[in-house]
Amino acid sequence: MNTQQTAEGAARPAGRPRSEKAERSIIEATLDLLGEGIGVSELSIESIASRAGVGKTTIYRRWSNKEDLVVDALATLKPPIPLPQGGTVRDDLVTYLRVIQEETRHLRTRCIMNIAMSDSERHPRLAERFRELAVEPRRAVVAAVLRRGMDTGELRADLDVDMALALLSGAMVWLTKWSDGHSPADLPERIVDEALKGFRPRPAE
Amino acid sequence: MNTQQTAEGAARPAGRPRSEKAERSIIEATLDLLGEGIGVSELSIESIASRAGVGKTTIYRRWSNKEDLVVDALATLKPPIPLPQGGTVRDDLVTYLRVIQEETRHLRTRCIMNIAMSDSERHPRLAERFRELAVEPRRAVVAAVLRRGMDTGELRADLDVDMALALLSGAMVWLTKWSDGHSPADLPERIVDEALKGFRPRPAE
């Protein structure tokens, strides 16, 4: 038995252990470059090594190809959903959209989102990973908010949750994308209110 | 005066005229490659020349850089909006979303849309060109449909047209993107109906 290992029978291999610091700086450099607008296809191992202050060998020893590295890099992006989930359904939805809006302000988040969105054809594994890491957790949280609203009567009992989510998120992304870059501060409120009201005239409130 | 020219004083330069056929096949090859999922950055002049059956010289003689070529290629994409604009507002909106849905089925349209969407950081001129060619004309048509509905009372008189458009288009794109690729046939109807109704319960119909 080896005194150093935690539990499994995977004995520590002899020799110098791999540097976790190097591993972190490689992944950090990858995210850095992607965040600066470099696409996956333009991303070169040499540029990552240079940025990370690391030999190419150290990268090739851990990842056999670029896509694997990018997948692992994406995996370190924690799903940050600071949804307080305290107030009314409307407030929670506005908060959700505000998070999206805030993120699209930062170049890094924006570029990484672009990559995940547009490279879904060429890099399906990447898109899948991004979906499970960043999209799905949020979807679940906001879906819960909507269902709560359906229970309390704040929302229609027969509301299609996935559809509602798509209307809100889709509108936010759409307007941010096609509106000269920077969206007005009250955009989240306006989207939520418009979605809540619907397009038809209300017969009698 | 030169008998060959149409009107302007731009005298026909001596020598063999440029082949319009070559020009067309270059642009066609460019769209072909982009439609196959090749990104703008991976797109090489040599691959275009090869695909078009053309010498590199012929390309360089007309476009000084790759981006100019891609811009001109995008410019040949006619804005195809077959909106009959005949029935109810609901029907017209469903038709509009159905066009989007149909286009995302074709690999070529999908890839070109991806390029226009995601390369907006790296190639702003491209994104701008795509917006003015493919996005804006449709926006105008559907905006007119919505305003007609507001006049006839089919829609709320105080409806925010741009917001409504974003909700519809955004939801369509969002669901298509995050739903395993192929969307159900009745998706346009469901989106339109959900958007028309709104999320709140109707007090009394």
Place this chain on the structure above:
DNA sequence: CGATTATGAAACGGTGCCGTTGCGTATCGG
């Protein structure tokens, strides 16, 4: 200590694309 493995740096041959040039041919105006 010695065995073993990892590290950063440098160099390797190979490849694909760059943008340019030269070549022989084709197509126009005069």
Place this chain on the structure above:
DNA sequence: CCGATACGCAACGGCACCGTTTCATAATCG
């Protein structure tokens, strides 16, 4: 026919990156 320009094609030197190898050094084991 002649001068001019465009054509397709092939070749150029140059560059960036590929994935691998070598090397001196560092870290960890028994």
